[in-house]
Amino acid sequence: MIESMGFDAAVEAGIAAFCAGEEPPRDEEVWERLTGAGVEPWLAERLLIFLPMAYTRRLLPEVSFPDGLLTPGGRVTLSAEPVFVAALGRAQRAGRDEVGRIAMRSNEFNLINNALYSGSQLSDLMLSEATLVKDLEPVEQGDGGVPSPRAAFEDFLRGHGVPLDGATKISAEVFVRPAPAGVVMAQVDFAVSHPALARPWLVESFAGYGTTWREAIGGAVSKFRLGALHPIVDGLLRPGAAPGQVERERYEHPSGPFELVLGAQLNLLTDRPVPSVGPLLDRLLEVLRAEPLTRKVHGLRLLTAHHDGRLRTNEVLLDSEQWPAGEAVVADSRAPLPDGRVAVRIFGLLVPAGNA
Missing domain, CATH: 3.30.160 (Double Stranded RNA Binding Domain)
Incomplete structure (x- = not known):
């Protein structure tokens, strides 16, 4: 199997370039959006060419599509191109608007559309390989800027x-x-x-x-x-x-003891010193005793943002889901700083501990 995972993020960058703006952008605009954001030319070219081809295959699965492109330097096998493979995989979970926006840019789509106007049926169509007027840029080592x-x-x-x-x-x-x-x-x-x-x-x-x-x-x-x-x-x-990257402390819960494995506190949006969220975390853990917990590993994450002392973001997640009781604790707490912008984030795991 061709390795395509390394271009998962690049495909998302390509989709964003195609879908930006109210009107479909010209190829030149897509190119500028990609290369202007640091996408290297060899990768930008493949995104510009391969994404519409992949999305046409997603839109019209009944058609027999070729597995190649013809260039002056020879034939390019699409299934051997990791960027195309990544684009094709991503196209399978694209929404209708996204598919329409990108697929309709493809020359293959235009050929199929013309054939249908002439009375052909989708299941009868067998496209010949598309031809590029110039060779693809050589693939360079690395991630191509994404x-x-x-x-x-x-x-x-x-x-x-x-x-x-x-x-x-x-x-x-x-x-x-x-x-x-x-x-x-x-x-x-x-x-x-x-x-x-x-x-x-x-x-x-x-x-x-x-x-x-x-x-x-x-x-x-x-x-x-x-x-x-x-x-x-x-x-x-x-x-x-x-070792040295986490803090561990015992946490007593009605369902049994846990060990809290806590990561570093991230202080965002400010260069000023920010107090520890330890006291707020202690209050959250106290309220958590009212929640039934299985003897499994549970995730607990806190994210707050304040502006001039006013709460702007209040996210407390338990097992990656919103925890209203925890957010109520945050809403009743003071801001880390009395003025300016500040955001605080901390994450930890509750790991079942022995009774000793």
């Missing part, structure tokens, strides 16, 4: 000696968010599945922004590494593999 957060997640785990086989599964999915002109913003949902978890998947989301995709995705990956990676490793995947 790093894969999943690849980064896997590297982090390997660095801590966590095996990537067996019952542990991970993912890191990129979502492109609206941003001002000249800025790109990416949200990355980092997810892990393990038999010890209370829910099938534990998901932690981080956002990053910058003038390039490398800056935006890199920012989200860095926040994940600082704020959530080590509790996941040390509390779930390989206990003891992240």
Whole structure:
């Protein structure tokens, strides 16, 4: 199987470039959006060509499509092109508007449309291979300017000696968010599945922004590494593999004792010193005693944002789901700083402990 996972984020960047604006952009505009955000030309070219082809195949599965492109330098096999494979996989879960916006740019789509006007049936159509007027840019080493957060997640785990086989599964999915002109913003949902978890998947989301995709995705990956990676490793995947990166404390709960494996506090939106959220976390843990907990590993995440002392963001998640009782505690608490902007985030795992 051709490895396509390394271009998962690049495909999302390509989709965002095609779908930006109220009207479908010209190829030149798509190119500028991609290369202007740091996508290297060899990758931008493949996104510009391969995404419409992949989405046409998603839109019209009854048609027999060829597995090649003809170029002056020879035939390009699509199934051997990782960017095309990644685009084709992503197209299978695209929404109707997205499919229509991208597929209708394809020359193959136009050929099929013309054939249908002539009375042909979709199931009878067998397209010949499309022809490019020039050769594709040579593939260069590296990620082409759009790093894969999943690849980064896997590297982090390997660095801590966590095996990537067996019952542990991970993912890191990129979502492109609206941003001002000249800025790109990416949200990355980092997810892990393990038999010890209370829910099938534990998901932690981080956002990053910058003038390039490398800056935006890199920012989200860095926040994940600082704020959530080590509790996941040390509390779930390989206990003891992240010494000095987590705090551990015993937590008594009516369902039995747990060990709280806590990551670093992330202070955002300010350069000023921010007090510890320890007292607020203690109140959350006190309220948590009223919630039934299974003897599995549970995730607890706090994210608050204040502006001039007023609460703007209040997210308390228990097992990756909104926890209203916890958010009520936050709503009744003081801001970390009396003025200016400040956001605080902290994440930990509750790991069942022995009774001794």
